[in-house]
Amino acid sequence: MLQLQEGGYGLLKNCFFPESAAIIGASTDPLKFGGRALKFCLERGYKGRLYPVNARHDVVQGVPAYAHVADLPEAPDIAVIAVPAPLVRENLVAAGEKGCKVAIVYGAQFAEAGGQGQARQDDLLRIARDHGMRMVGPNCMGAISLASGFVASFTSAPEHHDGNGWPEAGAVSVASQSGAVGIQVFAQLRDRGLGLANWISTGNQADVDVADAIAYFAGDAATRTIAAYMEDASRGLKLCQALERARLSKKPVVILKVGTTPEGGAAAQGHTASMYVEDRVVDDLFAQYGVLRAGSVNELIDLVAACEAGVVPSSPDVAAVSVSGGGAVMISDAAARRGLDLVDYPQDALAALKERNAFVNDRNPIDISAPSMSNMEITGGHLKWGLERNLPTMIGYISHVPLVPRTRSGIMPQLLKFRDAHPGQLIAIAANLHPEDRSALVKTGVAVFDDPSVATESVAKLVRAGQAFEKPPNMPTAPGGFEDLSDALAAAGITLVTETVVDDAGAAVRMLDGPIVLKLSASTLRHKT
Structure with a gap:
């Protein structure tokens, strides 16, 4: 072994x-x-x-x-x-x-x-x-x-x-x-x-x-x-x-x-x-x-x-913000499939958000709706609001906003500051980006994706890794010999048939009464039967 x-x-x-x-x-x-x-x-x-x-x-x-x-x-x-x-x-x-x-x-x-x-x-x-x-x-x-x-x-x-x-x-x-x-x-x-x-x-x-x-x-x-x-x-x-x-x-x-x-x-x-x-x-x-x-x-x-965002959360709690209802639905489906918890936002925080944007919904994921495609103060502000819920992870979906010249200049400076302001949170952004903008975001420690469903499913798998990290050490070791393996299998309710090493098949036939199984045994063989 x-x-x-x-x-x-x-x-x-x-x-x-x-x-x-x-x-x-x-x-x-x-x-x-x-x-x-x-x-x-x-x-x-x-x-x-x-x-x-x-x-x-x-x-x-x-x-x-x-x-x-x-x-x-x-x-x-x-x-x-x-x-x-x-x-x-x-x-x-x-x-x-x-x-x-x-x-x-x-x-x-x-x-x-x-x-x-x-x-x-x-x-x-x-x-x-x-x-x-x-x-x-x-x-x-x-x-x-x-x-x-x-x-x-x-x-x-x-x-x-x-x-x-x-x-x-x-x-x-x-x-x-x-x-x-x-x-x-x-x-x-x-x-x-x-x-x-x-x-x-x-x-x-x-x-x-x-x-x-x-x-x-x-x-x-x-x-x-x-x-x-x-x-x-x-x-x-x-x-x-x-x-x-x-x-x-x-x-x-x-x-x-x-x-x-x-x-x-x-x-x-x-x-x-x-x-x-x-x-x-x-x-x-x-x-x-x-x-x-x-x-x-x-x-x-x-x-x-x-993983390269550098934060491995162990809690499934997520805040999500989307520029559209479609993105919110995709994030919701993926979260439900993979066991993430889109926690309820406090009503007072939602009320304050509605004062800035009357079109916004009142549940997680937040749907910024119409203003998201024209007013980058609102779009960036709502993403920042999601981060300020202080949940372990924030998932943001902003579609093609960073590709439009008049909105790119407004949203990118905000995105590039998020990780410095929230170093302990996993920030996942799904968007269409220029290669240089994607690279710049990655270097700040933001996880960048093309698809909101993929972003959500990736976060879910990372959370399971974080939960595994919290388990106590348990380095597996090999059994000391065949007897130890037999005992371990017996403890699990598995019974082994009698096994004997013989020099030739004829000896095996003389020793055993009934059907037998022959298995080759040599140090140069690898699981050959």
Whole structure:
């Protein structure tokens, strides 16, 4: 039963903040598979020591190169193995013999390919373990740190937006089994004005997996919110321990877990050699640790936006203000579905509000009505009134108001001041915004959405995370042995059949009277029956 090892996930620091790095297979062409990591490290201003390994060139992209890993002047903290699959093994051995702490293996055609691919991957894992080295991959896209400037990835994302594809440094750290989905998350976070701290693609997860990354991010000072894309949840205890670390650190974890059906599980098996786990088990596990579960990449981004406001309320009480009745209805429906409480406003406060705006209704959500589209003192004032109810969360819906030039200039200065005036409240605004206005609001600590229903549902999931944060510590541990597991199951009313280890099937037949079930037992097998 796999468990978290502090000395293991702690080594992931070398994926993001290494003091030295070898890039094995470094290319003189910065656009080639083996050239991009070096190019990006130079562009991003990485301050550590870089050692390109290239047998044909003494200098690669202006950096002195070495013919072989053994020739390096020191043991690098990390080795980026950017060579074709047939050459991975010998270079992983070389990295281990040199004393590298972590190796990133890009190459594919291992366990995900089936057949002998699993054996080749098991061989890589044995090599890594024999040398006390953690391995990321194979079949992965590497790691990125916006905080340190270290980039061990061959992604083409920096080419987005005419070469302006890097996000701003921020506090969101991402772990993804899929490199392509991980980069989509990278791009959408950037385009929503949400800054990135760290990013890692775990691929086949022969060794390092998403749970390791979550555990590392839980203790990482640069990380406030953890986002993950997962195909494999079969290392259940390890995942629970990682989620508990994040919960105890009060860092929200947003997870898009796919392979939720047998058909999706089969697809995941062919992608990253992942094992199908019944989804209701995953759902219950996530609920226990306050995970904000996303059903799509878009929802994952919305949930991260809620988390990045920096306030995680545990109370379901919400004040809501809308510029229209339609928005008020959507917020009301979503709140009812997700268990938020649109508390009644005091009658005296409503009466004072009606003196300023005779069109306003008398319930939560407030509907500002007609003046909201023309008088920004009223629109901004009503939003401010909602904040002054001093409830843990205020949800505001202002439609397209910030896109109209004559109203944009009136509403934006007010919105940008809200968080400073109410630092302890979660402020969620649903609106159509210019990208620069969205980014400015996000930087003040306001959660920004396009849709009032999505805003409300995101707040509800964040509230459940806040409630989970208030539970006492409860780090799960593995049973000490089979007997302990039997006792635990018996206490839960589950009876196990007799289990005996035998050398051959004939011995089992002679020992037992009646039907028997055979199960393979070997340290190299993973849940094979």
